[in-house]
Amino acid sequence: MRLHLHGLVCLAAVTLLAGCDRKPKQPPQHTPDVDVVVLHTQPVTLKTELPGRLSAHRIAEVRPQVSGVILHRLFEEGQVVHAGQQLYQIDPRPYQATLASAKASVEKARASVFAAQQTVNRYRPLAKAFAVSKLDLDNAVSTLGQARADVASGLAAVQSAEVNLAYTKMFAPITGRTGRTLVTEGALVTANQTDSLVTVTELDPIYVDVTQPVGTMLRLKREYAAGQLRSAGDEAAEVHLVLDDGTPYAQPGRLLFSEVTVDPSTGSVTMRALFPNPDGLLMPGMFVRETIEEGVRPDGLLVPQRGVTHDAKGQAQALVVGGDGKVAVRNLAINRSIGTDWLVDSGLAAGDRVIVAGTQSAKPGSAVNPHEVRIDGVKLVPVGAAAPGAN
Template sequence: MRALKIVIPLLLLSACGGEAEQPAPQPLPVETVTIDGQAIPNVIELPGRVTAVRKSEVRARVTGILEQQLLEDGSYVREGQPLFRIDPRELRASLAQTQASLQRAQATAANARAVVERYRPLVEENAISRQEFDAAVATSRAADADVAQIRAQVQAASLQLGYTTVRAPISGRAGRAQVTEGALVSATEATLLTTIEQIDQVYVVFSNSAQDVLSVRRSLADGSLVLAEGGRVPVTLTMSDGSDYPIPGTIDFLDQSVNEATGTVELRARFANPEGILLPGQFVRVRVEAGRYADGIAVPQVAVTMTETGGTVFVIDEEGMAQVRQIKLGAMFDGNWIVESGLQEGDRVITNNIQKLRAGMPVSVASSTPAPASGTAAPAAVQAN
């Protein structure tokens, strides 16, 4: 028993001594980039919709039966080209009737002028009264007025007859016909026959938040944001299948008012469309490079972890520990995220072993490089606002 009393305390002391001697965790080797201010592009990506530069609705201007369709649906038409023909017989008869009325009025006017000429010497010789001469002059003037009125009616009837041949108001691509031959079209209801759109040049309409527009203007005013030479704002498009549209465009309109319902400002860019790839109504992604920030911050994409609340990175604190830092992401360019807030110059951002890291874990820097330069980098992708 005495021996057991001596052995048990020794075993307990031995066990306690073993726990105290556990080795500290080894620092995880990592690679880092050191944040440094640099020139970065101010790239904005927004959804946009393609619209035609010019669009014309071809409507009936006279009432009648559609006699013939002269165009092929979807074909290219020239300005002034006949598209439809409306039965002209009723209007042709109306024109003939009005022309006959004009001839009768002209004959009446000619007779009235002849009476005036016969009365003129007689009134000077007092062979007739002045009152009779004045009445003849008034009758002649009334007859001339009737001629002018009916001549105008002839012109109107001739125009109406001309409207029975419906012509293209502009050159462009015609849509499908909205009526069929034999249908009754109405001038009163302005029956839609077809539409014509010019798509060799197209507009892309998109909207940006009023807050972002104000931020860009302030940055331009204080010099932190600098536009390209000549004040150009390049615009490129990404199609719905992810491919890039090969021809860049330019912004040609910026609305000067804010949409009260959405809080956005409308912008419009113009693009050449020689191959007809862009179609009216099509949705695209618009990339706008609105200058460059002279002192921006960017980090490699591999260093950023996306969460429900945004992006995070691991930085090394003064004690050599890894710490999680919440950051606000902007656009992405050339494999780098633009950081709007959350990092500052001098921070060391970890770029590898991200899955093994935990907050407060000791790390050792295997290699460190400056943040990637972007002075000549072209934007490759951007984050939607």
């Protein structure tokens, strides 16, 4: 009996030791699913978009050059006026009186000239006969000179009075649209006052001012010199305009490279474009975007922006599924953004499968289960699935 129990104990010990040597079975590893976009080359139109604001081509602030009371306002606020059109009438009566007085002074001076000339004519033969002294003749000649000077001074006063009288009629210096007037009939205005009576703004054509880094301006100038930009005249590239609500402006403009200045504090430049505005649709102060077509890249490679990340140094990277089903990291050289895509210069090629969803579980060197998708707006649609609304 004792021998039988000893055998059972030994058997149990051997069984326990054998169980300790066995390793627990590992659960099967799950291959993560990822969504990929297969890249294809395609013709890509290269454009540069420059945000900016509209500014008037010319602005004239109308101020009085003489003092007086406004008798009439001869335009409607917001009306288009033409250069030389009368805008205001200042009371001319004080200046008419000044002009009449100046003309009377001229006539008086001319009468004095006549009298002095007669005196000189009489004194000259008498002086030769020593009937009058030489001093009397000299005084008579001096009086004649003073009278002639009075005539010249009076004529200048007449001219000044005529100018001041003309200033009582205030004209538009340029063709443009008037703003709101700051005075009404009966208001007293003073010569060269600080406040303008009305502002006339020329809207056709109109400027678009954009501020960009100096590198952008230099690149555009190089592309224009190389013939990559469409020309719109002497030293001007053709540009197009997109309004604040996203609608394109019908008429093209001209980007002027000559009117640029570099801000030393920011290193940026202000580039100016000129656009026709016959309908007055464009107004100063509006926010717009200029687009410049730089040409077409026939083999452009577009990568969805959601499939591109940046490391701590700012290097653009993308996760790609290789032919062996494993994930690899690619460093990218990005040219620019086009819509929701990046235009890539290097780092990727046609046929590459870029991961656009599931990147959290996709580690470099690990195997993944790729599913090809296409991007429809903000949605990922499996390739081969029916488009929304299709029968």
